[in-house]
Amino acid sequence: MFGTYSAASWKETLNPAQLEAVTCGDGPVLVIAGAGTGKTWTLACRVAHLIQSGVPPERILLLTFSRRAAREMLARAGRLVDRERTGKVWGGTFHATANRLLRLHGRGLGLSTDFTVLDQADMADLMDLIRSDQHPTRDKRERRFPKKDTLVAIYSRMVNAGEPLSGVLEHAFPWCRDDGDGIRAIFAEYTRRKRTQNVLDYDDLLLYWRALGETSAGADVARMFEHVLVDEYQDTNPLQAQILQSLRPPNVNRNLMVVGDDAQAIYAFRAASIRNILDFPIHFPGARRITLEQNYRSTRPILDVSNAVIAQARERFPKDLWPVRPGGARPVLLTCVDENEQSAQVCEQILEHREQGVPLRHQSVLFRTGHHSDLLELELTRRNIPFVKYGGLKFLESAHIKDALALMRVLENSRDEVSWFRVLQLLDGIGPAGARAIMHAIGVRSVAADDPLRTFLETPPRVPDAAREGLESLRSTLADCTLVDGSLPPAAELARIRKFCEPLVEARYSSPRARLQDIEQLEQVAGGYSSRSRFLSELALDPPSATSDLAGPPLLDEDYLILSTVHSAKGGEWDVVHVIHAADGMIPSDMSTSNQDEIEEERRLFYVALTRARDNLYVYFPLRFYRRPRGMDDAYHYAQLTRFLPESVQSLFEQRAVGTASSPEPGAPASVDTLLTQLWSG
DNA sequence: TTTTGAAGTCTCTCC
DNA sequence: GACTTCAAAA
Numbered sequence: 001m002f003g004t005y006s007a008a009s010w011k012e013t014l015n016p017a018q019l020e021a022v023t024c025g026d027g028p029v030l031v032i033a034g035a036g037t038g039k040t041w042t043l044a045c046r047v048a049h050l051i052q053s054g055v056p057p058e059r060i061l062l063l064t065f066s067r068r069a070a071r072e073m074l075a076r077a078g079r080l081v082d083r084e085r086t087g088k089v090w091g092g093t094f095h096a097t098a099n100r101l102l103r104l105h106g107r108g109l110g111l112s113t114d115f116t117v118l119d120q121a122d123m124a125d126l127m128d129l130i131r132s133d134q135h136p137t138r139d140k141r142e143r144r145f146p147k148k149d150t151l152v153a154i155y156s157r158m159v160n161a162g163e164p165l166s167g168v169l170e171h172a173f174p175w176c177r178d179d180g181d182g183i184r185a186i187f188a189e190y191t192r193r194k195r196t197q198n199v200l201d202y203d204d205l206l207l208y209w210r211a212l213g214e215t216s217a218g219a220d221v222a223r224m225f226e227h228v229l230v231d232e233y234q235d236t237n238p239l240q241a242q243i244l245q246s247l248r249p250p251n252v253n254r255n256l257m258v259v260g261d262d263a264q265a266i267y268a269f270r271a272a273s274i275r276n277i278l279d280f281p282i283h284f285p286g287a288r289r290i291t292l293e294q295n296y297r298s299t300r301p302i303l304d305v306s307n308a309v310i311a312q313a314r315e316r317f318p319k320d321l322w323p324v325r326p327g328g329a330r331p332v333l334l335t336c337v338d339e340n341e342q343s344a345q346v347c348e349q350i351l352e353h354r355e356q357g358v359p360l361r362h363q364s365v366l367f368r369t370g371h372h373s374d375l376l377e378l379e380l381t382r383r384n385i386p387f388v389k390y391g392g393l394k395f396l397e398s399a400h401i402k403d404a405l406a407l408m409r410v411l412e413n414s415r416d417e418v419s420w421f422r423v424l425q426l427l428d429g430i431g432p433a434g435a436r437a438i439m440h441a442i443g444v445r446s447v448a449a450d451d452p453l454r455t456f457l458e459t460p461p462r463v464p465d466a467a468r469e470g471l472e473s474l475r476s477t478l479a480d481c482t483l484v485d486g487s488l489p490p491a492a493e494l495a496r497i498r499k500f501c502e503p504l505v506e507a508r509y510s511s512p513r514a515r516l517q518d519i520e521q522l523e524q525v526a527g528g529y530s531s532r533s534r535f536l537s538e539l540a541l542d543p544p545s546a547t548s549d550l551a552g553p554p555l556l557d558e559d560y561l562i563l564s565t566v567h568s569a570k571g572g573e574w575d576v577v578h579v580i581h582a583a584d585g586m587i588p589s590d591m592s593t594s595n596q597d598e599i600e601e602e603r604r605l606f607y608v609a610l611t612r613a614r615d616n617l618y619v620y621f622p623l624r625f626y627r628r629p630r631g632m633d634d635a636y637h638y639a640q641l642t643r644f645l646p647e648s649v650q651s652l653f654e655q656r657a658v659g660t661a662s663s664p665e666p667g668a669p670a671s672v673d674t675l676l677t678q679l680w681s682g
Numbered sequence: 683t684t685t686t687g688a689a690g691t692c693t694c695t696c697c
Numbered sequence: 698g699a700c701t702t703c704a705a706a707a
Contacts, residue, residue: 065696065697066696066697067697093697094697095697096697119697120696120697147700147701202696202697205697206697266695267695267696267697269694269695269696270695270696270697368694368695369693369694369695370693370694370695371693371694372694391695391696394696397699398698399698399699428685429684429685429686429707430685431684431685431686432684432685433683433684433685434684434685464684464685464707466685466707540697541697542697543696543697565694565695565696566695567694567695567696568695568696589694589695591693591694592694592695605695
């Protein structure tokens with residue numbers, strides 16, 4: 001269905017509801033689109049239709065949940081009109097778009113347009129720095145104060161939900177309720193420092209974009225766009241909804257199309273609110289509503305299971321998906337004796353489908369959290385099955401990459417205290433206290449002082465003997481990068497930084513070679529950029545989501561399996577989908593079972609996973625799994641099948657049980673099945 | 683006083 | 698693997 005079409009014929013591929021969405025005229029439109037109903041295709045066609053109707057592509061704004069989604073959608077639209085024109089469409093996430101717009105129009109808000117962007121880890125580091133400033137002697141007997149990641153989570157929720165601190169603490173972080181004053185003080189200082197350091201965090205990007213709407217530049221920005229389209233609207237938050245309102249003031253125009261599915265809302269933890277979809281007709285009076293219910297993706301048996309799972313949801317908009325595709329195999333529920341058996345079974349099924357002609361890249365393995373695939377990855381490697389993993393532990397989060405980037409950021413913004421703090425502690429003999437002393441000496445935090453970087457290079461700070469050699473190496477590296485006439489291309493700069501890091505990485509980390517290669521990979525990525533500031537902000541806003549993203553475009557004939565968290569799999573579809581760890585405590589995660597809303601979100605998450613499958617769906621349930629021992633408990637636990645598959649839903653599956661406790665070989669005798677069945681239903 | 687190393691704890695999802 | 702805590706060494 002996604003082949004190439006002539007300009008006239010592609011509209012014939014659309015069903016009536018899709019066609020209505022694609023060709024509808026001006027004004028606000030809400031498209032409720034169930035899983036697999038051709039939502040992406042419809043949006044791509046809408047873009048193509050607008051361009052064909054004479055809307056200049058640069059006056060179309062397409063907001064998506066990831067940059068990858070925007071790229072794919074515009075690539076499809078490009079096949080319908082032409083690449084040259086679709087390339088001019090504004091596309092990307094809210095955050096990336098804010099970044100672009102604020103660099104163009106942020107002056108009126110008192111922003112200097114060469115700001116740097118803090119990612120979540122940077123936010124946490126700055127919070128931590130402030131926390132230890134405000135409580136220099138942490139009393140250990142005192143009750144624990146919220147950790148830096150918690151502080152960031154509280155702060156982000158407050159901003160994105162637009163809810164006062166007290167309310168956020170009460171509803172979402174009740175265990176921090178009594179620390180309100182301390183938290184408030186940290187937030188105030190956090191905000192102050194961000195401003196003096198000329199940095200914006202993720203939340204600021206949205207806040208300033210909204211603020212832009214209230215300035216005179218805001219009207220200009222609104223007028224820039226004739227049409228605004230938003231994908232995955234169910235996962236936007238109140239702040240983003242306000243941005244859309246500021247972007248579509250009644251006196252400019254109200255051309256706004258949002259597309260979403262309440263049954264697939266899985267970002268409440270990021271303050272996303274289903275109210276955005278519910279209240280859309282209130283925010284944009286006269287909104288037209290179109291529902292897409294015809295499912296093109298999955299066969300009936302897969303849809304039956306998915307519908308049965310979501311039907312148990314506490315509340316939802318009634319919406320039935322009906323399949324277009326006939327026939328199809330029953331989904332398979334595999335009860336495995338343990339996690340090793342699960343890994344082995346996944347490999348077996350994958351290879352069998354490949355034998356039957358389904359290449360690896362049309363199959364995927366989905367799981368709740370990044371480390372759920374650890375064992376499987378070992379097994380895949382052992383069997384030489386190539387794979388690419390999305391989501392989970394990210395490349396940019398590893399310490400050595402952050403070290404290298406911190407050096408670049410000091411060059412970019414010499415008042416970036418988080419980066420200085422990190423860079424200086426790379427030196428032997430310099431710990432937190434030493435780093436603070438140096439930062440004070442070169443005036444990183446005093447607004448009036450000269451450029452701290454120049455001070456650092458011109459007058460070397462006093463350091464203990466152990467740090468002398470490292471300090472000189474650091475100074476000459478930084479000097480090298482600044483004194484070359486003009487500015488060095490980012491890749492060349494990183495090459496020098498890598499030289500500096502080499503001895504450190506070798507001394508500090510266990511597998512230095514792999515880590516140095518990581519930095520080389522980063523150099524490769526940097527090769528695509530001519531400006532350091534662009535490189536750094538793109539990296540913060542669109543981090544490589546898989547290691548393969550860094551290795552450059554994979555060879556066309558290369559075949560590899562996709563491993564992904566369910567969150568990262570949103571919007572994807574595969575012929576064969578394997579959902580692993582369908583046990584209570586995994587799905588739903590036992591960190592998300594404290595209240596009904598969280599459980600409902602986990603249910604939708606499971607639904608999203610199931611609905612990714614086109615032809616074959618496998619759900620794996622490991623009976624026995626390892627969990628790090630807590631207290632006297634045994635390290636091995638017996639699990640219950642996920643609560644989202646009650647008896648009535650199980651019966652829609654073909655059920656198999658494999659493995660025995662003593663021999664983890666496939667093909668257990670039939671009697672084991674009944675034993676296992678008793679275990680999960682008893 | 684500050685750094686450094688060792689032992690112990692706990693780990694979700696993403697822009 | 699990353700972070701915290703604690704104690705020894707500089």
